[in-house]
Amino acid sequence: MRAVIFGASGLLGRSVMRAFNDMTVTGTGFSRTAPGLARADATSADDIDRLLGRAQPDVVVNCVGERRPQRWAATPDQARDKNVDAARLLAQSTRQCGARLLHISTDYVFDGKAAPYRPDSPPNPLNAYGRWKLLAEHAVRAACPDAAILRLPVLYGPAQFAAETNLTELARQVGARAPVELDDVCVRYPTHTDEAAEVCRWLAGALVRGQRLGAVAHWSAEQGFTKYQMAVLIADRFGLPAGHIRPGEADAVSGDRPIDCRLDCRDLPEALGTVRRHFTTEFPPVVEPWLLPAEPISTLRKDFHAPCV
Template sequence: MLLCSASVSLHFDLLMCVLLCTQEELLVGAPRVLVTGATGLLGRAVCREFHSAGWTVIGTGYRRARPRLLRCDLTDEDAVRGLLHEYKPDVIVHCAAERRPDVMERHTEAAVNLNVHATSTLAKEAATCGALFLYISTDYVFDGRNPPYGEDDSPNPLNVYGRSKLEGERETLRHCPGAVVLRVPVLFGEVESVTESVVTSLYLKVQEASEESCTLDHVLQRFPTDARDVAAVCRKLSERARQDPSIRGIFHFSGKEQMTKYEMAVAIAQAFNLPSSHLIPLTEQPAASALRPINSQLNCSRLELLNLSVEPRPFTSAIIDCLWPFTPDKRWRQTVFH
């Protein structure tokens, strides 16, 4: 039976073999991790990270589920219960979520079903089957008025997305007291298309140099973070928590470079030797259906003190890693085969 996620980033498929977990592998005692949202940006990175560390990886998806993923509707309690009963994971990394704040303002009920109710079900079942539950949350649980924020600072989300993730945290810790909650900021990484991440989508704005000027937010402070680094932290947390029950509760991880969307776009332009004069900083907070915190910087010292953090990749080198397959001259194809 096929249990593992394939690498679904289009260019990454050329760089590694499809991950296949066989019954034989299950018998050798490798720890098992179930990754929800394995078709997504973070879920793919988590699957690759755990697989490379020798874990048996069980990836789940739903609407975008592929042949080598298990298709599961996480809002179906019976389906979730059956999934965990059959595959008996040692660790569950819950990456699946509706992460688009503006979408959540318009489709609140469906998004809350995934971000809150599905999380509650998974936490209950994880506690029942004895699996470590690792819930991915967000810096948007804070209002951005008094950064940096530690794990014990009082949340005050400004939008439906932040409130739903905060409620997911509370459901996680209520039903599964030994769980781990990992808050992270805006993510980017190896994408299937440049529009998959808010960060990589800025590449399209950079490429509009021959068109009219393009205004970009220069107010909201963000800390873009590579999904590969988050995946590594998830693995380190999982490995330590399985041995040490004191590793529980809330942790923060974030990139260290503070940047607005405008600054990210300029950095992307410089990384690829493209013009940026058409990019215009917008110094008034942009209109959007969902309010966003001005600066929700996370204090990550708890992870660092426990030696469970990783050094975040510099933004410039990381963004080149993510976007080089989409450069117009396609020179990357030569680097794959030669």
């Protein structure tokens, strides 16, 4: 099977590349490049057409998107391009080249007032990111009707910079030991990128085999935490003080963050088997490098390790 992964330099894309490593796979990057990746602008129809023409893929996975609030608030036009226009162009080109498409979306298309959400639950996004991702879903469906859309919650995994994931940013705040107030109302379901990548692999294979899939699929970890709860969990796990961390309501009060967007994933687990990873055992190696923010990762003490579970 030949696959093209757009956004392969990003958090999820890196894991998807590893999950697809026994296939003929081409990964792309643009704002962030890495050895072995093809440079392609997912907002350029010419770039997409040229790459797909060369790769002749059986399946395309779209991991392109800008989910970080500080980025899409500061440059909304660019964020919209990455989240909506890129989705439309990729869907159009994928259909034209005869490949199947797996498009990644988000639980933020829901308002968080009626969890758990089924794939056919009515969406009602509260913020710009959720609205863009919903528009992207509509654009994908219009351009490529047989595409599969996978909605995922907040992801965590090996990060290249602290702000790349909510979890590693929380670890930085725990390690800094400066007073900080963290939301203790909105519940998140942090899901490991390797787990999400295995789901992508299964869905991509099912698409290529011609297996009938629903238009939208959901996948999520089962454990839910607020930001405050995750920070305290990090501090407890590494024996660090947590007195500087205070519970608050900032995200909930803002009105643009869903309280609870838990996804109903019952349609997939039976087929996927045992791909689930448990947050409480998986997060320590992810956050460990970011607990000493004043030091580069390469200079962290070699004897600084998480206690054994």
